[in-house]
Amino acid sequence: xxxxxxxxxxxxxxDGVASKxxxxxxxxxxxxxxxxxGEEAFDICRTYKPQIVITDxxxxxxxxxxxxxxxxxxxxxxxxxxxxxxxxxDFVHNAFREGAYDYLLKPLxxxxxxxxxxxxxxxxxxxxxxxxxxxxxxxxLARTLPELLQPDTAPLKSDRLIESLLEYMKxxxxxxxxxxxxxxxxxxxxNSSINNxxxxxxxxxxxxxxxxxxxxxxxxxxxxxxxxNTFDSLxxxxxxxxxxxxxxxxxxxxxxIGKAKEIVPLFYxxxxxxxxxxxxGYGHIFTDSLPKETPLSSKLIEQVTTLFETLDLRSIxxxxxxxRYWFTKMSSGEIENFYNYTANYAGKILAxxxxxxxxxxxxxxxxxxxNFAELEGMVFSKxxxxxxxxxKDRDNMKTMAQMVQKYIDENxxxxxxxxxxAANFSISYTYLSxxxxxxxxxxxVEYVTSLRMRLAVQLLKDPKLSIKEISAETGYxxxxxxxxxxxxxxxxxxxxYRKL
Numbered sequence: 001x002x003x004x005x006x007x008x009x010x011x012x013x014x015d016g017v018a019s020k021x022x023x024x025x026x027x028x029x030x031x032x033x034x035x036x037x038g039e040e041a042f043d044i045c046r047t048y049k050p051q052i053v054i055t056d057x058x059x060x061x062x063x064x065x066x067x068x069x070x071x072x073x074x075x076x077x078x079x080x081x082x083x084x085x086x087x088x089x090d091f092v093h094n095a096f097r098e099g100a101y102d103y104l105l106k107p108l109x110x111x112x113x114x115x116x117x118x119x120x121x122x123x124x125x126x127x128x129x130x131x132x133x134x135x136x137x138x139x140x141l142a143r144t145l146p147e148l149l150q151p152d153t154a155p156l157k158s159d160r161l162i163e164s165l166l167e168y169m170k171x172x173x174x175x176x177x178x179x180x181x182x183x184x185x186x187x188x189x190x191n192s193s194i195n196n197x198x199x200x201x202x203x204x205x206x207x208x209x210x211x212x213x214x215x216x217x218x219x220x221x222x223x224x225x226x227x228x229n230t231f232d233s234l235x236x237x238x239x240x241x242x243x244x245x246x247x248x249x250x251x252x253x254x255x256x257i258g259k260a261k262e263i264v265p266l267f268y269x270x271x272x273x274x275x276x277x278x279x280x281g282y283g284h285i286f287t288d289s290l291p292k293e294t295p296l297s298s299k300l301i302e303q304v305t306t307l308f309e310t311l312d313l314r315s316i317x318x319x320x321x322x323x324r325y326w327f328t329k330m331s332s333g334e335i336e337n338f339y340n341y342t343a344n345y346a347g348k349i350l351a352x353x354x355x356x357x358x359x360x361x362x363x364x365x366x367x368x369x370x371n372f373a374e375l376e377g378m379v380f381s382k383x384x385x386x387x388x389x390x391x392k393d394r395d396n397m398k399t400m401a402q403m404v405q406k407y408i409d410e411n412x413x414x415x416x417x418x419x420x421x422a423a424n425f426s427i428s429y430t431y432l433s434x435x436x437x438x439x440x441x442x443x444x445v446e447y448v449t450s451l452r453m454r455l456a457v458q459l460l461k462d463p464k465l466s467i468k469e470i471s472a473e474t475g476y477x478x479x480x481x482x483x484x485x486x487x488x489x490x491x492x493x494x495x496x497y498r499k500l
Contacts, residue, residue, distance in 0.1 A: 038062025
């Protein structure tokens with residue numbers, strides 16, 4: 001729902017428009033406020049952020065045109081509707097130049113008001129583009145920030161995005177602040193928070209700032225400045241804002257200072273600091289990472305390794321108990337170390353086996369967790385899913401190994417390689433090698449060589465076959481390699497073996 005502010009220095013007109021609008025009961029319209037001067041409207045909009053402003057074009061003091069100009073700097077999203085008479089053409093023309101969206105003719109009819117307000121609501125829904133010097137323009141430009149953070153963003157596109165930012169952010173130094181909420185927020189709350197950030201920094205005048213949701217439980221605040229070249233001086237300049245926006249249900253993290261090309265690393269540095277909320281809770285401002293040194297994460301890592309190696313589901317309950325006990329004694333850095341190890345280990349094993357369901361077992365970034373409960377629930381759930389898949393995979397492995405062995409037995413004399421078999425059975429090379437070694441009790445090369453040597457011994461009994469022909473029959477690409485392999489196996493050459 002959109003909030004409305006009605007401004008007219010003739011109170012009966014102002015209140016009349018408000019009454020007409022309320023009687024229309026438009027579902028897109030929420031709170032409606034009134035005021036009787038441009039000065040009062042500007043003061044109200046420092047805290048009240050209406051999305052629709054209906055203003056008289058001619059007022060004493062600040063005119064409607066000047067009001068639109070001023071409010072354009074502090075409101076987003078916003079649509080300005082001007083009240084005018086038939087003889088106000090020049091004023092209306094100037095108002096549109098300043099950013100007016102539509103106009104309403106006096107005397108105002110309810111149907112006209114309904115039509116124009118609905119059109120403004122639809123325009124707000126569609127979120128059209130704006131100039132960067134306005135508040136709306138900053139919102140629009142800030143929408144490019146999340147694109148920079150996409151892992152698949154091509155370097156050329158990333159460079160173009162940064163270039164577009166630098167057209168507005170002309171200072172040489174950058175830092176990133178991330179504000180994180182304890183749960184996803186509605187868009188209205190996010191927009192209100194972003195407007196508060198812009199209000200603060202526009203009063204400072206030492207910064208150029210862009211602010212964007214990433215997605216709706218975090219705010220990405222990109223600071224651009226030249227005056228503050230040490231972290232302490234920067235922190236001193238933003239400390240008041242940080243204390244304002246950080247509450248018992250939020251945390252803030254501040255990155256180091258860097259150049260334009262370091263915007264993305266600065267974001268991930270700040271995002272990494274947010275992980276401290278898991279162990280330290282909300283209501284804090286994080287500026288560095290100082291994890292306590294304890295051996296607890298290594299103990300949990302050992303248990304995870306054992307769990308993956310043994311696939312013993314009984315071990316999960318033990319691991320869960322230890323996690324709940326030790327997590328409260330570990331630093332966020334150690335918890336993150338354990339989490340990343342578990343996620344990477346699981347991902348590696350699933351990738352090796354090319355398990356069909358592996359894409360459904362995705363460990364989210366550590367910094368995305370809001371608290372212990374979320375982290376523990378995710379780890380327990382993913383571990384159980386991985387173990388169940390691996391257990392099923394182990395039960396199927398014997399059958400798969402038998403199929404691969406049969407394939408080798410039928411094709412070993414055709415010069416097949418382990419890579420050929422992996423491709424044929426859609427198995428990773430590493431997993432296939434390990435599976436065969438466990439099943440055969442020897443490596444693939446050793447097994448194929450034994451089959452070839454067994455065949456060679458039989459073929460050598462036929463005096464009509466030359467050594468060269470036998471080497472080809474057993475799958476070797478040349479006689480020299482065959483003879484070398486044969487001598488290594490039997491300690492005599494093929495020719496000498498024939499004479500025995």
